[in-house]
Amino acid sequence: MVRSVNSSTVFRLVLVGLAAASFAGCAKKAKPAFATTAPPAGQTTPRTELPPEQGPVGQTQTGALPGSAQDFVVNVGDRVYFDTDSYEIRADAQPLLDAQAGWLRRYGSVQVRIEGNADERGTREYNLSLGARRANSVRDYLVGRGVTADRIGTISFGKEQPVDPGSGEESWQMNRNARTAIVSGAR
Amino acid sequence: MTQVRSLHLPRLLFALLCAITALALTRPAHAEIEVNINRGDAQPLPIAVPAFGGQQGADIAQVISANLQRSGLFRPLDPASFVERDLTAAVQPRFDSWKQINAQALVNGTVTVQGGQLRVDFRLWDVFQGQQLLGLQFTSSPENWRRVAHKISDAVYTRLTGEKGYFDTRVVFVAESGARGKVVKRLAIMDQDGANPSYLQTPGDGIVLTPRFSSTSQEITYMALRQDSSAIYLFNLETGRRESLGAFPGQVFAPRFSPDGGKVAFSVERGGNSDIFVMNLSSRSSTRLTSDPSIDTSPSFSPDGSRIVFTSDRSGQPQLYIMGADGSGARRVSGGGGLYTTPVWSPTGEFIAFTKQTGGQFHIGIMRPDGTDERLLTTSYLDEGPTWAPNGRVLMFSRETPGGPPKLWSVDVLGRILQPMPYPGAGSDPAWSPLLN
Numbered sequence: 244m245v246r247s248v249n250s251s252t253v254f255r256l257v258l259v260g261l262a263a264a265s266f267a268g269c270a271k272k273a274k275p276a277f278a279t280t281a282p283p284a285g286q287t288t289p290r291t292e293l294p295p296e297q298g299p300v301g302q303t304q305t306g307a308l309p310g311s312a313q314d315f316v317v318n319v320g321d322r323v324y325f326d327t328d329s330y331e332i333r334a335d336a337q338p339l340l341d342a343q344a345g346w347l348r349r350y351g352s353v354q355v356r357i358e359g360n361a362d363e364r365g366t367r368e369y370n371l372s373l374g375a376r377r378a379n380s381v382r383d384y385l386v387g388r389g390v391t392a393d394r395i396g397t398i399s400f401g402k403e404q405p406v407d408p409g410s411g412e413e414s415w416q417m418n419r420n421a422r423t424a425i426v427s428g429a430r
Numbered sequence: 431m432t433q434v435r436s437l438h439l440p441r442l443l444f445a446l447l448c449a450i451t452a453l454a455l456t457r458p459a460h461a462e463i464e465v466n467i468n469r470g471d472a473q474p475l476p477i478a479v480p481a482f483g484g485q486q487g488a489d490i491a492q493v494i495s496a497n498l499q500r501s502g503l504f505r506p507l508d509p510a511s512f513v514e515r516d517l518t519a520a521v522q523p524r525f526d527s528w529k530q531i532n533a534q535a536l537v538n539g540t541v542t543v544q545g546g547q548l549r550v551d552f553r554l555w556d557v558f559q560g561q562q563l564l565g566l567q568f569t570s571s572p573e574n575w576r577r578v579a580h581k582i583s584d585a586v587y588t589r590l591t592g593e594k595g596y597f598d599t600r601v602v603f604v605a606e607s608g609a610r611g612k613v614v615k616r617l618a619i620m621d622q623d624g625a626n627p628s629y630l631q632t633p634g635d636g637i638v639l640t641p642r643f644s645s646t647s648q649e650i651t652y653m654a655l656r657q658d659s660s661a662i663y664l665f666n667l668e669t670g671r672r673e674s675l676g677a678f679p680g681q682v683f684a685p686r687f688s689p690d691g692g693k694v695a696f697s698v699e700r701g702g703n704s705d706i707f708v709m710n711l712s713s714r715s716s717t718r719l720t721s722d723p724s725i726d727t728s729p730s731f732s733p734d735g736s737r738i739v740f741t742s743d744r745s746g747q748p749q750l751y752i753m754g755a756d757g758s759g760a761r762r763v764s765g766g767g768g769l770y771t772t773p774v775w776s777p778t779g780e781f782i783a784f785t786k787q788t789g790g791q792f793h794i795g796i797m798r799p800d801g802t803d804e805r806l807l808t809t810s811y812l813d814e815g816p817t818w819a820p821n822g823r824v825l826m827f828s829r830e831t832p833g834g835p836p837k838l839w840s841v842d843v844l845g846r847i848l849q850p851m852p853y854p855g856a857g858s859d860p861a862w863s864p865l866l867n
Contacts, residue, residue, distance in 0.1 A: 365771070367814065368683060369725065371684075372727050376702040403639070
């Protein structure tokens with residue numbers, strides 16, 4: 244049994260993904276040496292001094308703007324996971340994909356691209372094919388739940404864009420996924 | 431920025447002027463030294479390569495020595511042990527002094543510079559017979575002294591093994607940098623001994639993958655993977671010219687040249703199904719070769735161009751299949767337990783190299799095209815993507831340790847000589863060039 248992935252983990256992974264994307268933008272400056280790994284998200288330095296006394300300030304989380312990409316990522320979830328060498332939609336992925344379909348039906352001008360990914364335990368070209376199958380499984384599922392097919396593109400990144408840089412079953416599980424990326428039309 | 435800096439040097443003018451004596455061309459009927467390339471238990475041949483006389487003579491001898499050593503077939507002796515010193519190509523060696531240190535073969539030479547051209551005379555000797563086996567002269571521009579050394583290495587290898595060499599070749603690969611998960615991939619090229627590495631400029635390509643050499647020209651084909659699309663390209667290493675093979679109705683990947691360089695076979699994925707196509711490069715028309723609902727990818731032609739080996743999971747797991755170059759008569763050739771991918775036909779046609787996954791490990795292996803005589807040459811956490819040296823004796827591939835970057839490694843077809851490539855950086859997807867002209 245593969246453990247389920249909660250939405251906060253997913254959100255953290257998205258941040259890692261964004262960091263990876265921004266790094267890729269600097270590709271030309273990169274030298275053939277290894278960049279220092281960024282500290283894990285959420286790590287803070289403990290403070291020793293006491294904060295100055297101030298009156299209480301109320302704060303309420305208002306959440307993401309409905310229909311925004313952030314709304315989709317945080318409140319729906321953009322990634323589902325697969326078993327080894329499989330492209331079958333798992334039972335534990337169906338509620339999330341049902342929610343994706345509902346959100347996409349509600350915000351009908353949004354275009355998405357499903358990105359299929361594979362873990363490192365396969366060779367490059369086969370994994371491109373496998374990632375493509377995963378992306379198309381998600382696409383077919385969403386179409387089956389009423390999302391118009393021409394709103395959904397697909398691409399496979401094979402094993403080229405792991406969300407978890409580690410090696411081991413937990414990392415591989417995280418990297419066997421399909422991500423629904425919003426291309427346009429979100430608020 | 432130059433496109434391919436190392437290629438802008440003056441073109442090499444190799445004049446293979448003459449075999450200096452008739453002796454060089456005739457093989458004595460008995461007792462001559464030779465290196466048996468097919469015996470896995472053979473001891474490497476002790477060989478002496480003293481510094482050549484003249485400018486860069488020591489450097490040239492060093493490159494030759496390193497090449498022969500890396501082949502695993504030769505054991506270059508320590509120059510400190512040499513008794514006879516300052517040997518030039520103009521004098522006969524004192525064989526006794528080379529017998530004394532047990533050198534069976536001796537390579538000596540002299541470098542002269544004339545009219546701006548480097549001239550290298552060298553001789554190969556059978557020490558115990560006291561016979562000259564080779565006498566050749568190469569000329570080149572002085573910057574290309576390493577290539578002269580590679581040419582001499584190839585001549586020595588061929589004379590002593592009876593097979594073509596592979597030292598005057600280059601390797602295109604994917605140079606990787608950056609932490610895992612944020613890796614930047616760039617096409618790069620280096621000599622087969624890791625010297626002269628330089629990047630190939632392919633701006634806007636995103637993630638570059640799977641470069642493959644043409645066996646007839648200084649051209650590669652490779653794949654570019656971007657955020658929303660993929661493309662396959664031709665890239666001319668002499669001009670730096672890059673050309674897309676066009677738009678396809680789906681994701682395109684896994685390009686590889688036909689042996690005559692006139693076609694490229696590749697995969698196109700549509701609706702989750704990957705099939706194999708072939709494009710005629712002069713007409714730019716594509717033909718579909720497979721239409722199975724399974725994954726069909728990684729096509730590689732037989733050296734005569736008549737057949738294609740590829741990966742398919744039509745049996746439920748990835749295995750190797752061979753079909754006619756027109757797509758006819760596909761049949762499975764891999765038989766053992768495990769997953770087989772990345773087949774590559776050897777330049778001699780004798781073997782197919784592949785990556786095999788079994789028991790949580792990855793292997794580089796070879797088998798005959800009928801599926802028999804499978805030999806696993808390596809075992810590790812992740813070995814992948816073999817490419818053949820042009821003489822079919824050595825394979826290069828990439829190896830990863832858990833959490834580590836990929837590195838380039840090589841192994842001979844007997845599985846005896848497994849070693850990292852002398853290139854310090856991270857690299858993957860190596861592609862070995864044919865012998866240079």
